Amino acid sequence: MNENPYVFKIQRYSIHDGPGIRTTIFFRGCPLSCYWCHNPESQTKPLEISMEEMDKAADFLMEEIEKDLIFYDDSGGGVTFSGGEPLCQPLLLFRLLELCRKKEIHTCVDTSGYGEAKVLLKAAKKADLLFYDIKLFDEKAHKKYTGQSVAPVLDNLKQLSKQKSDVRLRFPLIPQMTDTDENIEGIMAFLKENIIYRDIHILPFHKAGEGKYNSLNMENYMKDIQPPSKAKVEKIKEQFESNGFNVTIGG
Numbered sequence: 001m002n003e004n005p006y007v008f009k010i011q012r013y014s015i016h017d018g019p020g021i022r023t024t025i026f027f028r029g030c031p032l033s034c035y036w037c038h039n040p041e042s043q044t045k046p047l048e049i050s051m052e053e054m055d056k057a058a059d060f061l062m063e064e065i066e067k068d069l070i071f072y073d074d075s076g077g078g079v080t081f082s083g084g085e086p087l088c089q090p091l092l093l094f095r096l097l098e099l100c101r102k103k104e105i106h107t108c109v110d111t112s113g114y115g116e117a118k119v120l121l122k123a124a125k126k127a128d129l130l131f132y133d134i135k136l137f138d139e140k141a142h143k144k145y146t147g148q149s150v151a152p153v154l155d156n157l158k159q160l161s162k163q164k165s166d167v168r169l170r171f172p173l174i175p176q177m178t179d180t181d182e183n184i185e186g187i188m189a190f191l192k193e194n195i196i197y198r199d200i201h202i203l204p205f206h207k208a209g210e211g212k213y214n215s216l217n218m219e220n221y222m223k224d225i226q227p228p229s230k231a232k233v234e235k236i237k238e239q240f241e242s243n244g245f246n247v248t249i250g251g
């Protein structure tokens, strides 16, 4: 049961959110509003949190995390902090990362990269791995499909690269939005010129989570858009590979 108002879901035995078997903690709050979001319930403003509440929330979440220590050990797994946007609740995120490190539990932070640079860089130092989305290169398209500027996402990625943080890039492949040649060429040129990372995971759009839009009374911009074909996914994989990237589909 989730008794924590700062987190909207805790998923145990997750095998798609990083290495091994993991517990994924979904933080409430996100500054973006991506058309294709699978967790629209996260797009609320994060709740203000006092130090006392934060301690309680961290204790509760650590209890949940530690229930599956044996699975993490056996599978090389750990915990993934996702959302929403975990950088929206930095105090809680930092505390959990510190507690996990003390207990030698592997940690991933799954971020859109849209947040304060100092919070992101600190989280990257405290975590073992960062998942970092790169969605749209063009400012107008980024604003249209996510609601925010792409500039901080690109700047923050440059800083992580300078800091040599362990980062797994992820490209959400969204038909008619991120899958254009222009966008993919723009992203690759930016990465090659500015960023050390050459591993990229392609995340093809899927329809899971669609039902949530109705129940939340939110507009679903994706209702007439179908997942990309295998051939399209393969074509984009080859496009990245022929430019020197190592590509994985999913995860």
Ligand code: SF4
Binding pocket: 030, 031, 032, 033, 034, 036, 037, 038, 039, 040, 042, 043, 083, 084, 085, 112
């Ligand atoms: S960044 Fe992630 S959680 Fe936030 S709106 Fe986009 S897809 Fe949803």
